[in-house]
Amino acid sequence: MKKKRTSPLKTLYTPWGETLDREHPLPEYPRPQMRRDSYLNLNGVWDYAIREDGRSPDVYDGEIVVPFSPESPLSGVNRQLMPDQTLWYRRTFRLPDGFHRDRVLLHFGAVDQEATVYLNGTEVGGHGGGYLPFSIDITEAVNDDENELRVRVTDVTDGSVYSYGKQKYDRGKIWYTAQSGIWQTVWLESVPDTYITDLTITPCYDEGVVRLSITANQSYARAAAQVYGDGELVAEGEIDAQGQCRLPLGSNFRPWSPGDSYLYDLRIEAGSDEIESYFGMRKYSIIEHDGHRVLALNNKPYYQHGLLDQGYWSDGLYTPPGDEAMIHDIRAMKEYGFNMLRKHIKIEPLRWYYHCDRLGMLVWQDMVSGGGPYRFSVIAGLPFIGVHLKDKWHRLFGRGDKAGRDQYERECAGTVSHLYNCTSLCLWVPFNEGWGQFDARRIARMVRAQDPTRPIDHASGWHDQGDGDLMSRHVYYRPVRLRNDGRVLALTEFGGYSLPVPGHTASDTEFGYRIYRDGDAFMDALMDLYQREVIPLIASQGLSASVYTQVSDVEDEVNGLLTYDRRAAKGDPKRFRELSRKLSF
Numbered sequence: 076m077k078k079k080r081t082s083p084l085k086t087l088y089t090p091w092g093e094t095l096d097r098e099h100p101l102p103e104y105p106r107p108q109m110r111r112d113s114y115l116n117l118n119g120v121w122d123y124a125i126r127e128d129g130r131s132p133d134v135y136d137g138e139i140v141v142p143f144s145p146e147s148p149l150s151g152v153n154r155q156l157m158p159d160q161t162l163w164y165r166r167t168f169r170l171p172d173g174f175h176r177d178r179v180l181l182h183f184g185a186v187d188q189e190a191t192v193y194l195n196g197t198e199v200g201g202h203g204g205g206y207l208p209f210s211i212d213i214t215e216a217v218n219d220d221e222n223e224l225r226v227r228v229t230d231v232t233d234g235s236v237y238s239y240g241k242q243k244y245d246r247g248k249i250w251y252t253a254q255s256g257i258w259q260t261v262w263l264e265s266v267p268d269t270y271i272t273d274l275t276i277t278p279c280y281d282e283g284v285v286r287l288s289i290t291a292n293q294s295y296a297r298a299a300a301q302v303y304g305d306g307e308l309v310a311e312g313e314i315d316a317q318g319q320c321r322l323p324l325g326s327n328f329r330p331w332s333p334g335d336s337y338l339y340d341l342r343i344e345a346g347s348d349e350i351e352s353y354f355g356m357r358k359y360s361i362i363e364h365d366g367h368r369v370l371a372l373n374n375k376p377y378y379q380h381g382l383l384d385q386g387y388w389s390d391g392l393y394t395p396p397g398d399e400a401m402i403h404d405i406r407a408m409k410e411y412g413f414n415m416l417r418k419h420i421k422i423e424p425l426r427w428y429y430h431c432d433r434l435g436m437l438v439w440q441d442m443v444s445g446g447g448p449y450r451f452s453v454i455a456g457l458p459f460i461g462v463h464l465k466d467k468w469h470r471l472f473g474r475g476d477k478a479g480r481d482q483y484e485r486e487c488a489g490t491v492s493h494l495y496n497c498t499s500l501c502l503w504v505p506f507n508e509g510w511g512q513f514d515a516r517r518i519a520r521m522v523r524a525q526d527p528t529r530p531i532d533h534a535s536g537w538h539d540q541g542d543g544d545l546m547s548r549h550v551y552y553r554p555v556r557l558r559n560d561g562r563v564l565a566l567t568e569f570g571g572y573s574l575p576v577p578g579h580t581a582s583d584t585e586f587g588y589r590i591y592r593d594g595d596a597f598m599d600a601l602m603d604l605y606q607r608e609v610i611p612l613i614a615s616q617g618l619s620a621s622v623y624t625q626v627s628d629v630e631d632e633v634n635g636l637l638t639y640d641r642r643a644a645k646g647d648p649k650r651f652r653e654l655s656r657k658l659s660f
Contacts, residue, residue: 082583084252084630086148087640091397092390095149097140103398105184105260107429108496109274110351115174115263117224118142121166123152129161131225139164141261142184144254147392155244156255158231164257165225170217170265177268181211181224184259184424187393188230188237195223204237204482205230206422206443207489208259230255236482238445238511240420241385248586251385251630254392259424269295270348276341276496277528279321280358280373283328285310287320291345298345304329309339324356330373331355331498333414336435338498355432355498359529361544361563364660367617368563370530372437372501376660378613379437379501379620381415382408382636383568386423387629389581389639393421401427403641404626405436410648411636412655417567417622420444420507422490431499439532439622440494441504442487446511447473454509458537466512466538474513483511487518491525502529504567508536508549516542535567545620551588555608559616566609571624571634572601574645579638580628587634588624598646602654610657621658 098119104110123139124132143150145162156162170179183190187205191198195218200211232253233239243250273290287300298314302322310322329337341352361368364376371377384404388395395401401423408416415437422443431438453464453471469475487505494500503522506512512534519533519542533543546560549568557564573587574597591597612618627635636645 084581087389087579087581088148089388089390089396089400089641091395091400092149092388095140095396097151100140100149101142101260101394101397103426105182105262106425108276108352108425109271111264111266111349113174113176113264113266115168115171117166117168117261117263119166121164123165124163125154125156126161126163127159129227129229131227132163135163135165141166142257142259143391143394144187144256144258146252146254147394148390149394149396155253156228156230157244158234160229162228162230162256163225164228165223167221167223168263169221170219170263174263174265175217175219176265178212178214178266178270179217180264180266181213182208182260182262182264183210183257184208184261185422186226186228186257187255188232188235188239189228191227193225193227204486204489206238206240207486207493226257228256233445233448236445236476236479238443238483238486240443246630247584248631251387252392258393267347269293269346271343271345271350274343274350274352274496276352276354278354278356278358278498280330280356283324283326285322285324285339285354285356287314287322287341287343289314289318289343289345291318291348295346295348298343300344301342303340303342314343314345328356331357332372333409333435333437336433338433352496353432353498354496357498359501361530365614365617367559367619368561369617369619369660370563378659379415380413380655380658381417381437381439381620381622382413383419383622383625384416385419385625385627385629386421386427387627387639389641395424395427398426398430400641402430402434404637405430405434407637407644408626409434409436410652411646412648412652414655415439415501415620415622416626417441417504419625420510422493428494428497428499432497436499438497438500439502439504440490440500441507441535442483442490444507444510445483446479446513447475449473449510458509463538464509466509466515466534466540469513472509472512472538474511480513483513484518484521487522488525491522495526500529502532504532504535506534506538509534509538512538515540519543530563532565532567555604555612557612557616557618563619564612564616565620565622566612566618567620567622568624569609569621570601570604572597572604573632573634575633576638576643576645579640579643580633581639582631584631585633586631590633594645598650601646602650605654605658613658613660
């Protein structure tokens, strides 16, 4: 392990972290599009231990607040799990009276990286990979008295086949503190013997139909679905034995958009199982407009005025300190006039996407990157002088390990499946700036085969392989000069202008692409950047989207429109809103 070269981070608490209820953090139902009335949240104070030998401890080191990683202040631990160590969790629980129906399921929103789960001394399941949920049927191991739940976790960050995003042990500049362990909600639900395991919702905008597909653990006698709008029944129908159903909404259905984020409620019954969900009627496509191919929403040209969103928190790291914290960021960026967030190299808890759905914020979803160490000359040096390599050279891109490439493909497919139903998610980004990139043309086609309803930016920034729907460029340090190549033209990262706010910076190191000390100068420069270099490209080249860097400061980075602790905002929202009116077709 390399010796750390970076300065230690200061502890900054967000307003929500400062008032956190340690016994009941993040109590909200974690899966908004597949809700049941059975729910037991297991977040709260657990025991933890970190061991060198990997063995289950007899004595634990102390308490940890789940679902915050041990590296985060809100966990109460503030300790980095190292690659040769094992993290153990323990807690006990009792099932409430009447909770246990036929089957009991244990759900983990996400555990980074490898987890093994034990209940009452019996290994009941596990999972590999730090970003996707997993569930375990614990019916045979659970009892009506006190139950002991233990979880064993190892995490080697960038030393395995799993994706790790922007986490690094030697954090600094654009790389952030590595986090580990449980970082999303842990919860229980009870279901009948026959129950729905998966739901796919596809709004068919042009037909005025919503198409449903359900999967159950075994065959069911009867299944049906109902759609409600403002509490009134809009459509209903039977689900066939293959789990398929089409529900016509009529020609006067209400479309979803950032300006009118209307959602329909959905209820599904399969046998004695019942779930509640929702969806929005919208269509993401590419159309011709003024001689250019542009992004469209509901068959009309729609300029996507966005921001890069890292999803890090000063006190929770990967884990937001509360539901209201997620809502705050989305609302703040809408107040600034933005209509899109590019979720960067991270998968959020499902409630974040739910809030984007209901508040009206488009989402671009990056796949989480992985692979071996990145070569600066390949990843940044050559593209800076305009050289873009073919990504069939796997070793150059840190992808020489076939097992790692295979794991990425599994995680990529899992991400599409996991987030497919999110109304606001409008575009997939398989690779960013060559980080762990390989066979991007093939991967883009793999994603399109799984989800033909959304455009794809196959290689965001550079190392373009000539595929996907976007001609995607990142521009820092130099003037924005782009030329359309027949695909949709998108400025997918730019700006990064920085304004450190005294008392709200986490690091003594300041990183940004242009640093200002005066708020007025910062604001003037940012507005000038849009006016001179971005807006003219809409008419001349058909620029269809721009992604400014970024929502918030993160550790060394001070280029956010919000500080890392979310206690101060930079810039003038009124001027931002005036700017947003000029960013349209």
